[in-house]
Every structure is written in C-alpha cells, then in structure tokens.
Amino acid sequence: MKELIQEGKIKYWGISEVDEEYLRRAHKVCPVTVIQNRYSMLARQQEKLFSVCDELGITFVAYSPIANGFMSGAYDEKSQFNEKGDYRSFMPQYKSDAIKSSENLMKELKKIADEKKATLVQLSLAWMLNKNKNIIPIPGSRKICRLEENFHSSDIILTAEEIAKIDKLLDESHIPVFGVDK
Numbered sequence: 001m002k003e004l005i006q007e008g009k010i011k012y013w014g015i016s017e018v019d020e021e022y023l024r025r026a027h028k029v030c031p032v033t034v035i036q037n038r039y040s041m042l043a044r045q046q047e048k049l050f051s052v053c054d055e056l057g058i059t060f061v062a063y064s065p066i067a068n069g070f071m072s073g074a075y076d077e078k079s080q081f082n083e084k085g086d087y088r089s090f091m092p093q094y095k096s097d098a099i100k101s102s103e104n105l106m107k108e109l110k111k112i113a114d115e116k117k118a119t120l121v122q123l124s125l126a127w128m129l130n131k132n133k134n135i136i137p138i139p140g141s142r143k144i145c146r147l148e149e150n151f152h153s154s155d156i157i158l159t160a161e162e163i164a165k166i167d168k169l170l171d172e173s174h175i176p177v178f179g180v181d182k
Contacts (some may be wrong), residue, residue: 002030014061020052020149022093027056036061039135040171041071041124042093042177050132050163058134065137066124067177073106075099090177103174112127112166118156121146127166 001013004157010111014034015026035053037046039062046060046064053060066072070093077096088094093102113123121139128137141147159164 006028010018016058017130018049019153020049022121023049023052023058024054027058032056032058034059034061036063038062038064038179039137040065040067040069040177041127042175043180044170045180053134054132058137060132062128062135062137064179065128065139066121070094070102070177071109071124071173073119081152084091087178091178093178095176098175102173102175105169108169109166116156116158118153119149121149122153122156123166125150127160127163129154129158130158131163170176 001010004010005013012033013030014036015023015032016036018026018035018037023032023035035049035058037049037060038058039046043064046062049060052058056060056165068091069075070091075088075094077099079099081094092098109120109123113120114124116126118126125139127139128135139146139150143152
C-alpha cells in the first residue's frame with residue numbers, strides 16, 4: 001500500500017476487523033486512514049480502539065451500527081424472518097430469550113429517544129456520533145424514509161452525561177449479538 005501511495009495510484013487506505021496491536025503495526029508500515037469494524041450499542045468491544053484512532057488520526061467506520069436492525073425496536077419474540085437468506089433468523093439477538101432480556105433496556109432507551117424527539121435508530125446513531133468525533137456509522141437502508149431517518153440522527157445532541165447514562169444501561173444489559181464474542 002505504501003508503494004501504491006508513493007506511486008500516486010491510491011491516496012488513502014484502510015483495514016477492517018482490526019485490534020489495537022494490528023492497527024499500530026500496520027500504521028507503522030504505512031499510515032492507515034480508516035478502519036472498519038462492527039460497532040453498535042450491543043457490540044462495544046471496539047471502544048478500546050477509539051483512543052488509538054484519536055491518537056493516530058484514523059477514522060473509525062462502524063458497520064452494523066443498529067446491531068443488524070435489533071436496536072430499531074421493531075422486533076419482538078413473535079417476529080418471523082421468512083425472506084430467503086434473511087440471516088436474522090439465526091442471530092442470537094433475535095432469539096426469544098434475548099428479546100425478552102432486552103425489554104427493560106429498550107424501554108429505557110425509548111424514554112431517552114422520546115425526550116429527544118427521536119426514534120430508537122436515531123438515538124443509536126446519535127449516541128455513536130456524539131461519543132467520538134472520528135466515528136462514521138454506515139447503517140444499511142433499503143427505503144428512502146430510513147435513509148432520511150438515519151440522516152437526521154446527526155441533528156441529535158447528546159451530552160456526556162446522557163452518553164454515560166446510556167452506557168450504564170448498556171453495561172447492565174447482557175444481550176448476545178451476532179459477531180461478538182463475550
């Protein structure tokens with residue numbers, strides 16, 4: 001990558017699914033511009049990378065920022081995923097016991113979202129955007145209305161105290177999520 005940058009063939013480069021050690025090693029060889037890792041309210045193990053990204057000037061692109069749709073609050077234990085290839089049917093956060101154990105968390109997050117005149121999706125994205133200046137979430141959207149909803153999450157301001165309150169709620173919840181080893 002360093003040679004390609006020196007030759008002018010590429011301007012920036014990034015890596016995905018990195019930990020702190022790998023990121024530091026890669027950055028020493030050739031400055032990394034961006035990383036892409038799974039990150040959401042339910043998948044917070046990557047937060048330890050924030051200080052490294054801040055230190056090195058690296059952008060953190062968060063994929064699956066709504067935990068594969070779970071943080072939308074649109075699903076319950078009766079939800080069926082019948083579309084061919086709908087991977088949510090085997091994801092741990094969509095199992096009935098996980099949905100039941102998430103009820104209190106979702107209720108408390110909904111209160112905060114309502115106070116902000118926001119949806120749960122907007123709160124999830126705003127939490128991320130307000131938590132660290134170097135985060136860019138990339139939520140999937142199949143509908144224009146969802147794209148607009150996601151866009152307006154950047155209008156929501158959360159204070160450090162509100163973020164700490166949300167983090168405490170998340171710390172107290174124990175919801176399994178796809179792609180996260182606990």
